Amino acid sequence: MTKAELGNLSIEELKKLQKDAAEAIATFENRKRADAIAELKAVAQKHGYKLEDLVGGKGTKVARPPKxxxxxxxxxxxxxxxxxxxxxxxxxxxxxxxxxxxx
The missing domain is CATH 4.10.430 (H-NS DNA Binding Protein)
Known part of the structure; x- marks a missing residue:
């Protein structure tokens, strides 16, 4: 879309375009992150490990009992x-x- 075409859009259309672009960026980033994690898991598995064992997965914090x-x-x-x-x-x-x- 050219700048001239953007100039012909209403404020509502521009805001919708902005929202759609933000969603597309977030989806793209999530997809790239998921691809990277899958690749890392495959490499860890190839060496006989789980990725979580090597980097400490989410939720590894353990609540300590009170003293x-x-x-x-x-x-x-x-x-x-x-x-x-x-x-x-x-x-x-x-x-x-x-x-x-x-x-």
């Missing part, structure tokens, strides 16, 4: 990994230790 519990609110727990929750920081600031909250 510490708030003394007044048992719903508030912490696994001991990542940033300390504020209630732990506050308690440690008052001289308590993590052992005081151990489950």
């Amino acid at each position: 510490y519990r708030h003394p007044n609110n048992p719903a508030m727990t912490w696994s001991g990994r990542g940033r300390q929750p504020n209630w732990i920081k506050d308690a440690l600031g008052t001289g308590k230790s993590l052992d005081d909250f151990a489950i």
Whole structure:
């Protein structure tokens, strides 16, 4: 479509064309991604692996069981990994230790 042809379109037609083009781009990108994943899976299988075994597939995060519990609110727990929750920081600031909250 030439610029002259685009200039003859109404705003509604241009918006529809824009939407259709965006959908076509997304479909193209999804198709290319799926092709690449299929190719990588085939190479992994050729070597006796699953692709997920080599790169860690989606959903490989494992929820860690809680190690510490708030003394007044048992719903508030912490696994001991990542940033300390504020209630732990506050308690440690008052001289308590993590052992005081151990489950």
